[in-house]
Amino acid sequence: AQKVTQAQTEISVVEKEDVTLDCVYETRDTTYYLFWYKQPPSGELVFLIRRNSFDEQNEISGRYSWNFQKSTSSFNFTITASQVVDSAVYFCALPESPDKLIFGTGTRLQVFP
């Protein structure tokens, strides 16, 4: 069965600290995609990244980076030099079928000035 686990319910950091959000998944598929979404306090859900299981290279986008490791079934998200605007709930997601995504329960990140 497909499953996404985000064990960290809430993380608090001070601005400029680096922070890593963990995502562990279970899948029956040999090829699959993984996703991260951000939900800022305003409430909308914003797509951040999609990774294909073929590609285990780290992805970097500005202060954001993602570490995908098939050996440990993890797709972790690191924010470098965090800022107050990074405060949000972050969701990891995995396709349950070609038609549907399943989401983790989310990690609430609070960045204090």
Add this chain to the structure above:
Amino acid sequence: NAGVTQTPKFRILKIGQSMTLQCTQDMNHNYMYWYRQDPGMGLKLIYYSVGAGITDKGEVPNGYNVSRSTTEDFPLRLELAAPSQTSVYFCATHAGTGTYEQYFGPGTRLTVT
């Protein structure tokens, strides 16, 4: 392009009342979804549609109905509202090309008292 729009933004219902949450997309996507997000929780799939005239149940369909007569619109009907349906409702869409990232509407915050 507006993307995915939802109306209303907020609504308070009395127990037993009915209402329809509207969702419209201008992205010409075949796939559309309704999720609910309870406070502090992740997203749960209510219903989804892979094209006009086709709908299917998700994880938590009880108490809801949907229809999909056009590609653009995917309304969610609540019959006999109950306090357990107090939640934020998100509509989403994706192209169905196999890439799976979903694009979300801004959400409807519903309170049933």
